[in-house]
Amino acid sequence: MNAIQDLLTLMFFPGGLFVLALGMSYEWIDRKLMARVQNRVGPRWFQPYADIAKLLVKEEVIPADSNRLLFIALPILALAGALTAALYVPLAGFDPLYSFKGDLIVTLYLLSLLTVCTGLAGANTTDRFSLVGATRTLTQLFSYEAPFLLAMLGPAVAARSWQINEIIADADGQWLLIVQPVGFVVALIGLLGKLEIAPFNAPEAETEIVAGALTEYSGRGLALFRLGRHVELVVGLTMVAAFYMGGVNGLPLFILKTLLLLLILVGIQSLVARLRIDQTVGLWWRWGVLLVLAQWLALVIWEGVQA
Amino acid sequence: MDTTVPQRFVVPIGPQHPALKEPGHFEFTVDGEQVTGASVRLGYAHRGIEKATEGRNWVQNLYLLERICGICSHVHATAYCLGVEKLAGVTAPPRAQAIRLLVAELERIHSHLLWLGVAAHEAGFDTLFMYSWRDRETVMDILEALTGNRVNYSANLLGGVKFDLTPELTDQIYAGLELLEERTHQYVDVVTSDATLLQRTRGVGVTTREQAEELGLVGPTARASGVERDIRAEAPYAAYSDFPVKVVTATAGDLEARFVVRLQELFEAYRLIRAVLEKLPPGDLQARMPRKIKPAETISRVEAPRGELFYFIKSNGTDQPERIKVRTPTLCNLASVCVLAIGSQLADVPMILAGVDPCFSCNDRMVTVYSGDTDHTQWTWKQLRQYGIDYYRR
Amino acid sequence: MKRHTLLQYAIRSLFRRTATQRYPAERTPTPERLRGTLHWNPDGCTGCCLCSKECPANAIEIITIDKAAKQFVARYHADRCIYCGQCVINCRFGCLTMSSEEWENAALQKQAFTVYYGDVPNVERVLEGFVTQDSASNSPA
Numbered sequence: 151m152n153a154i155q156d157l158l159t160l161m162f163f164p165g166g167l168f169v170l171a172l173g174m175s176y177e178w179i180d181r182k183l184m185a186r187v188q189n190r191v192g193p194r195w196f197q198p199y200a201d202i203a204k205l206l207v208k209e210e211v212i213p214a215d216s217n218r219l220l221f222i223a224l225p226i227l228a229l230a231g232a233l234t235a236a237l238y239v240p241l242a243g244f245d246p247l248y249s250f251k252g253d254l255i256v257t258l259y260l261l262s263l264l265t266v267c268t269g270l271a272g273a274n275t276t277d278r279f280s281l282v283g284a285t286r287t288l289t290q291l292f293s294y295e296a297p298f299l300l301a302m303l304g305p306a307v308a309a310r311s312w313q314i315n316e317i318i319a320d321a322d323g324q325w326l327l328i329v330q331p332v333g334f335v336v337a338l339i340g341l342l343g344k345l346e347i348a349p350f351n352a353p354e355a356e357t358e359i360v361a362g363a364l365t366e367y368s369g370r371g372l373a374l375f376r377l378g379r380h381v382e383l384v385v386g387l388t389m390v391a392a393f394y395m396g397g398v399n400g401l402p403l404f405i406l407k408t409l410l411l412l413l414i415l416v417g418i419q420s421l422v423a424r425l426r427i428d429q430t431v432g433l434w435w436r437w438g439v440l441l442v443l444a445q446w447l448a449l450v451i452w453e454g455v456q457a
Numbered sequence: 458m459d460t461t462v463p464q465r466f467v468v469p470i471g472p473q474h475p476a477l478k479e480p481g482h483f484e485f486t487v488d489g490e491q492v493t494g495a496s497v498r499l500g501y502a503h504r505g506i507e508k509a510t511e512g513r514n515w516v517q518n519l520y521l522l523e524r525i526c527g528i529c530s531h532v533h534a535t536a537y538c539l540g541v542e543k544l545a546g547v548t549a550p551p552r553a554q555a556i557r558l559l560v561a562e563l564e565r566i567h568s569h570l571l572w573l574g575v576a577a578h579e580a581g582f583d584t585l586f587m588y589s590w591r592d593r594e595t596v597m598d599i600l601e602a603l604t605g606n607r608v609n610y611s612a613n614l615l616g617g618v619k620f621d622l623t624p625e626l627t628d629q630i631y632a633g634l635e636l637l638e639e640r641t642h643q644y645v646d647v648v649t650s651d652a653t654l655l656q657r658t659r660g661v662g663v664t665t666r667e668q669a670e671e672l673g674l675v676g677p678t679a680r681a682s683g684v685e686r687d688i689r690a691e692a693p694y695a696a697y698s699d700f701p702v703k704v705v706t707a708t709a710g711d712l713e714a715r716f717v718v719r720l721q722e723l724f725e726a727y728r729l730i731r732a733v734l735e736k737l738p739p740g741d742l743q744a745r746m747p748r749k750i751k752p753a754e755t756i757s758r759v760e761a762p763r764g765e766l767f768y769f770i771k772s773n774g775t776d777q778p779e780r781i782k783v784r785t786p787t788l789c790n791l792a793s794v795c796v797l798a799i800g801s802q803l804a805d806v807p808m809i810l811a812g813v814d815p816c817f818s819c820n821d822r823m824v825t826v827y828s829g830d831t832d833h834t835q836w837t838w839k840q841l842r843q844y845g846i847d848y849y850r851r
Numbered sequence: 852m853k854r855h856t857l858l859q860y861a862i863r864s865l866f867r868r869t870a871t872q873r874y875p876a877e878r879t880p881t882p883e884r885l886r887g888t889l890h891w892n893p894d895g896c897t898g899c900c901l902c903s904k905e906c907p908a909n910a911i912e913i914i915t916i917d918k919a920a921k922q923f924v925a926r927y928h929a930d931r932c933i934y935c936g937q938c939v940i941n942c943r944f945g946c947l948t949m950s951s952e953e954w955e956n957a958a959l960q961k962q963a964f965t966v967y968y969g970d971v972p973n974v975e976r977v978l979e980g981f982v983t984q985d986s987a988s989n990s991p992a
Contacts, residue, residue, distance in 0.1 A: 183865075185869075186869070187864055187865055188588070189591055189864050189869055189870045189871075190870065191869045191873060192869075278466070278467065281466075282468065282487075348583075349653055351581060355581060356476075357475055357476040357578065357579045357807045358807055417858075420583070420584045421861060422582070422651075423577070423581050423582035423585075423653040423654040423657050424580060424581025424582070424653075424657070424804075425653065425656065426490075426656070426804040427490060427804065428490065428802065513907065516907075517905060517906070517907040518907075519907075519937075520907040520908075520933060520937065523935075524933075584861065585857075591870040598882075601882050602882040602883075602884065603884070605882070605884040605886040605936065605951075606885075606886055609933070609934075611936055611937075619936065619940060620884070643857070647857055651857065
């Protein structure tokens with residue numbers, strides 16, 4: 151009996167299909183808002199579903215000079231990583247499905263899996279655009295990952311725990327973004343970098359390198375990568391909302407807070423030009439890391455003094 | 458680890474590439490993100506228009522030449538009309554000349570707004586792209602209401618123009634200009650103050666004045682480097698002698714300067730259009746043109762939105778031209794891309810390319826290079842076929 | 852003149868009417884001068900063929916039924932036409948007009964692009980093949 155229930159939670163609600171549907175809906179909201187800011191009509195509500203459905207039925211072309219196994223396995227791995235990460239965060243306001251000591255670190259690394267897989271997928275082909283894209287993806291990974299991790303550790307230090315549900319319980323009702331503004335900003339902007347959206351979309355800058363690392367992907371593989379991206383958007387928004395905006399108890403609060411964050415993301419995304427990859431790295435290591443480190447140190451000292 | 462000779466890593470841009478809306482092929486050799494070599498191959502959009510003009514009469518050629526470029530169709534027709542009128546010894550009436558100027562400046566507005574959008578898109582600034590193209594619709598609607606078409610306006614006739622202004626159209630143009638002027642102020646603000654855009658434009662693709670002179674740049678690209686070169690001011694044609702143009706220049710020579718020069722030219726265009734509307738000379742729209750033109754040859758130069766457009770026209774006494782040669786501004790400017798790209802970041806290359814506002818379909822024309830002592834101007838069918846077979850066997 | 856920063860403008864844009872529209876459902880009226888499908892009115896035509904001689908695309912053919920009685924049929928190739936309007940300028944008798952309403956000219960069959968104008972009996976005679984005047988005599992090239 152228990153096994154069936156577990157399976158249902160994993161496959162349908164609130165894991166699995168529910169996360170996918172949520173991810174695609176958020177993608178639609180993102181695109182629609184973007185369109186409205188740009189004075190366009192924008193897509194209808196089913197457009198992301200239609201896109202994915204179309205990609206799934208289309209032929210997948212596997213380049214002759216790439217490793218076939220890797221080419222097929224990487225998108226699956228990427229989506230699996232994102233979906234697994236979704237199990238450890240309070241999706242839709244429910245308690246995390248699974249929880250153990252140190253799951254914060256595991257979740258953060260699972261989220262990076264998508265980026266690593268994208269980079270590897272690019273490096274797996276001999277296409278020039280893919281190779282340049284892969285280099286840029288991985289360079290960007292190294293630039294935002296450390297600050298993003300530190301930003302996520304801020305609330306953990308405050309809660310003196312590495313377990314997501316304990317951190318949330320501790321942060322419940324307190325808007326940590328007031329006491330840790332730097333962490334909040336870095337986490338939010340880190341999310342932009344993680345999802346490769348403007349201004350950090352140099353790895354897939356279409357006017358330079360077509361589609362970056364995923365240039366050679368078509369059909370199913372591309373659909374899976376995109377689904378992974380959608381899921382990661384939801385997971386990332388949930389984590390930032392839960393950590394910094396006083397928790398996400400219940401569905402209405404979850405939707406309200408994540409949509410507010412999404413609106414900010416759309417705002418940033420629509421009002422900036424793309425940064426060059428060297429400018430991205432410079433921005434993160436010159437400002438992001440130093441600021442978040444300073445705040446982190448202050449936090450640790452403060453906790454030490456209190457203890 | 459790898460101590461062997463570093464392999465050349467070539468990034469091809471084109472003939473099909475999202476950065477280029479028209480076919481052209483660029484090969485950039487890169488070392489990491491640094492560009493170390495550049496080459497260009499053109500000719501994908503060669504259509505044989507110059508040869509085709511020789512089998513059509515003077516009137517038919519007007520419409521053929523108008524279709525050389527989809528963005529600056531009016532200037533091509535104007536250059537041709539002015540040249541043919543000069544050959545036939547006909548002068549278009551003043552009202553027609555003023556309307557030619559009016560349409561040319563409206564076209565310049567539409568071309569520069571289009572360029573602003575394309576350049577913003579290359580920089581990844583899609584909101585600016587969408588806004589500028591939305592506002593471009595205003596001027597497109599004006600052109601459509603004035604001439605009846607959005608792309609190939611066909612406003613010109615040999616010896617005059619087809620369309621007259623009505624009071625309603627004048628009101629529509631005034632209203633459109635007011636809106637566009639307000640929006641252009643915002644664009645100037647954005648391109649000179651937006652931090653992320655400035656990171657991509659300030660100090661990127663710097664062309665010094667000397668380089669601009671040496672490479673023979675024309676149009677706004679040259680004016681952004683401080684070269685005061687504008688046919689409208691140097692050799693006024695149509696009604697430009699009655700409505701003088703103030704040449705807009707900048708000294709920086711980088712991409713930001715090119716943005717600013719083009720946007721400032723928009724203000725100049727608004728001013729010119731208002732001046733023309735206020736002091737539109739009365740009179741006829743068309744002078745009579747002879748069907749046949751006595752043997753002679755002439756050149757005709759006009760300032761297209763991208764720079765100097767040059768026509769050579771030769772008549773032979775029939776109703777068809779003997780030879781027409783066109784030189785479009787893109788060809789003059791394209792060489793600078795290969796020079797500027799070397800040493801810059803790969804990410805900046807599309808920006809540098811867009812910075813000259815290339816128009817490949819305008820540009821692609823037959824060029825004969827003489828080498829050795831064999832006559833390459835004439836090929837037999839057999840030779841041509843053999844050349845094709847050899848070319849594709851490689 | 853009010854000036855806004857891009858952020859203010861973007862926020863205002865959120866609540867503005869969109870610039871794009873769902874085309875077949877919504878449509879803007881076309882301007883009066885729009886150059887659409889060409890129409891030929893047989894009344895007044897003298898068969899001078901100035902329209903077809905200077906047509907850059909050889910889209911018009913004037914077929915003579917009876918020169919003395921001024922009976923002509925115009926065969927108009929909408930697929931060749933480049934909508935330049937030169938023929939309308941050339942016609943001294945005002946027989947040619949361009950519609951500002953008919954501009955969505957896509958069709959599935961190529962036949963739809965060959966349009967005959969003229970008096971019904973004359974057009975029928977042409978369609979039945981009784982008049983076999985070669986169109987090349989009318990158009991240059």
